[in-house]
Amino acid sequence: xxxxxxxxxxxxxxxxxxxxxxxxxxxxxxxxxxxxxxxxxxxxxxxxxxxxxxxxxxxxxxxxxxxxxxxxxxxxxxxxxxxxxxxxxxxxxxxxxxxxxxxxxxxxxxxxxxxxxxxxxxxxxxxxxxxxxxxxxxxxxxxxxxxxxxxxxxxxxxxxxxxxxxxxxxxxxxxxxxxxxxxxxxxxxxxxxxxxxxxxxxxxxxxxxxxxxxxxxxxxxxxxxxxxxxxxxxxxxxxxxxxxxxxxxxx
Ligand SMILES: NC(=O)c1ccc[n+]([C@@H]2O[C@H](COP(=O)([O-])OP(=O)(O)OC[C@H]3O[C@@H](n4cnc5c(N)ncnc54)[C@H](OP(=O)(O)O)[C@@H]3O)[C@@H](O)[C@H]2O)c1
Numbered sequence: 001x002x003x004x005x006x007x008x009x010x011x012x013x014x015x016x017x018x019x020x021x022x023x024x025x026x027x028x029x030x031x032x033x034x035x036x037x038x039x040x041x042x043x044x045x046x047x048x049x050x051x052x053x054x055x056x057x058x059x060x061x062x063x064x065x066x067x068x069x070x071x072x073x074x075x076x077x078x079x080x081x082x083x084x085x086x087x088x089x090x091x092x093x094x095x096x097x098x099x100x101x102x103x104x105x106x107x108x109x110x111x112x113x114x115x116x117x118x119x120x121x122x123x124x125x126x127x128x129x130x131x132x133x134x135x136x137x138x139x140x141x142x143x144x145x146x147x148x149x150x151x152x153x154x155x156x157x158x159x160x161x162x163x164x165x166x167x168x169x170x171x172x173x174x175x176x177x178x179x180x181x182x183x184x185x186x187x188x189x190x191x192x193x194x195x196x197x198x199x200x201x202x203x204x205x206x207x208x209x210x211x212x213x214x215x216x217x218x219x220x221x222x223x224x225x226x227x228x229x230x231x232x233x234x235x236x237x238x239x240x241x242x243x244x245x246x247x248x249x250x251x
Pocket of ligand 1: 009010011012013014015016017033034035036037057058059060061088089090091092115143144145146185186187188189190191192193194
């Protein structure tokens with residue numbers, strides 16, 4: 001029997017929530033991580049016969065990252081035929097140009113790197129190690145951003161973290177021959193992150209108008225249909241062939 005175990009970070013809202021809700025009807029076991037629990041997701045998974053475990057960890061905190069990696073992967077069921085890890089949790093981090101990123105922003109910069117980069121490296125490493133000898137189909141999807149591939153003034157921290165995710169994915173692909181890995185830009189999505197972007201000060205983020213316009217013109221992707229498209233992509237036979245990819249390249 002086909003048995004899929006899926007792990008999704010940042011499952012409490014936005015894209016991660018939409019991915020987790022759809023995986024609750026596709027996977028045999030769903031493991032989610034976010035600071036907020038979601039009872040409705042738990043009920044949905046139970047109704048679908050999907051075993052669901054939620055870990056309330058703050059992935060911007062190094063101790064929580066270690067606890068998550070150990071807690072999830074030391075007890076991972078070795079009998080699945082497919083393992084999926086979706087590193088989706090992310091933050092914009094502190095926004096502002098060089099004059100603003102001073103000593104008082106140090107902690108915020110470190111937390112953004114912990115969440116957007118360090119948690120991905122540590123969770124992926126533990127996942128690859130735990131699945132190495134299973135003989136299963138092993139897939140890692142890192143949610144990156146166009147911001148990691150094209151610079152935006154004021155987004156030095158965000159762009160740098162997403163570029164790091166892209167390069168880490170390339171390195172992990174070289175190392176882990178038993179797995180397929182992709183770093184995927186999802187496009188502009190109608191989530192809380194975009195609300196936060198629209199509330200930025202244009203002095204800190206000069207490209208603000210572009211995002212306001214996209215919202216006004218209803219050009220943002222909705223999380224649910226986008227999640228469906230991303231999961232079709234993740235389950236496809238070609239997944240992993242293009243390790244730095246963009247979902248907007250697909251119909
Ligand atoms: N929205 C866009 O237009 C867009 C564009 C390109 C790329 N992306 C990327 O897509 C991914 C999802 O973005 P989104 O727009 O859905 O974001 P969102 O609406 O802000 O949701 C972020 C998710 O990450 C979790 N999260 C945030 N901080 C966390 C922490 N410290 N520890 C654990 N979990 C944490 C949140 O859960 P809790 O708060 O409950 O912890 C939430 O579930 C991110 O990686 C983002 O960079 C988004």
